[in-house]
Amino acid sequence: MTNWTFSSEEASSLQQELATHVERTTQLNQVRYIAGVDVHIHNEVGRAAIVVLDFATLKPIDVGTALRPVTFAYKPGLLAFREGPIIFDAFERLEIRPDLLIFDGHGIAHPRRLGIASHLGVMLNLPTIGCARAPSLGHHGNLSKSKGSYTLIFDESEVIGAAVRSHDNGKPLYVSIGHRVDLTDSIKYVLACCRDYRLPETTRWADKIERRVEKPKFK
């Protein structure tokens, strides 16, 4: 399951098949635990982290990490095949199962409507949101500079996501449905997690944190 050895053509057709299983309506009861997912790759060695937060307080309560070489080269539209396997490794190390996961990448805002958030959402059978820092497909109008504003992204006549201002005067985030969440809720949960978001401060703190693959203790 985590040994993905596909050609680009096979990967692409698998996406078309999996895309038929994506559900674009919200099926969330209560979100008690929400998780952020990201992968860092250096010299073809990947490090993945899934941080589970208590949604009420946004305090971290669990983390799953993984370290392994990546094999699939990056190709636009096929990010899930590069980062997916190591994300599964990290997910298996979680002790607390999140109700909702936010990915660093697109959901249905994707050529075959199956970005990494949708792909992993279907495979994990969990609600997911795509939250990318750069747009992929589609076009959108202007959005105001104030935090919380957003504008829909269209591909032809289809709404595939929204450009969302997560903080005043900052670069927008590109939010899209991953799986089992509608766009309105996707935007809502992303903004809720950006409650005190400030990129420069986040970066400064991140620089001070020693990279580690051991599981921190929260108790």
Added chain:
DNA sequence: GCGACAG
């Protein structure tokens, strides 16, 4: 043929 299409 050219451009676009996360990380």
Added chain:
DNA sequence: ATCTTGTCGC
């Protein structure tokens, strides 16, 4: 993803 500098808001 990466790299660098300047600018602005709080």
